[in-house]
Amino acid sequence: MNNKILIPIFIFLIICGFLTIELAEGNMEEILFDAIPYNYTSYVSIPSTGNSGTLGGYYQIFGKGTDFNFKIVLSGAENYEDPLDYIQDGLNGKGKVTSIEITYETISDLLSRNFKKAMLDTKFSGTFNMTCAAWTGYGNFSNDGKNFTGNFVINGTLNDWEGKFYLVPNGNRIDVPTNYIAYPHGNKAPGTITYINKTYFM
Structure with missing residues (x-):
């Protein structure tokens, strides 16, 4: 040669x-x-429950590398929600990816420009903090490449919430089933806890 x-x-x-x-x-x-910098925006929908109608808006995830920001805005929700729970600025948060493992599927998804599938096919875990109106919250998430799960805690002025969420691909959208509890702020006494199961859509 x-x-x-x-x-x-x-x-x-x-x-x-x-x-x-x-x-x-x-x-x-x-x-x-x-x-890698990224900036992804898509729709979010909260189904109607009780006296409230369906709420819709958008979510945005943006950042670079392991540090990211996210925002969820529900159009007009400030007209129906308690100002302690939701205002026009929406929900804002910051997060950090603490571990990541890129898979062959991740690379294939990125090459085909399927960014939503790339996120679901990548193995990673991390933490986040969030604020909205008068409440603050935090949580964690992990994805093993097949199951995307997370936990969250929200501390409000009148009520607190805590529970689990899941990201489940469903055609062109992502379903977000949740199961959580709500209770008066700082009070988990018997009879004060409400159990809730609800699915959101992204």
Whole structure:
């Protein structure tokens, strides 16, 4: 072989070796992910319950690498909700991805520009904090590539909530089944807890 063929092969082998080491040590995901800015917006819908009608709006996730922000705005909800629970600014939050593992499916999804599926096919976990009107909240989430689950706690001025949520792909949308409890602020005495199961749509 001449040098014109040997040199590219040699460089290719060095790069492959570097990638193998980085992937084995788990560093490549962080290096790649930390360099990627993202900004994704889509719709969100809350079905009607009791005296309230269906609420619709949008959610936005934006950031770079492991640090991200999110926002949920429900158009007109401020006209029907208690100002302690919801105002026109909507729900705002910050989160951090604490671990990530890019899969072959992730890469395939990104190449086909299916960003929603790429999120669901990537293995990761993290934490978040959020605020809306007069309440604050926090939680965590994890995705094993098949199941996306999370926990949340909300501390309000009059009431508190805590429970679990799931992200389930359903055609062109994502269903978000939740099961949680609501109770007077700081009071979980017998008879004060309400159990709720509700599904949201994204």
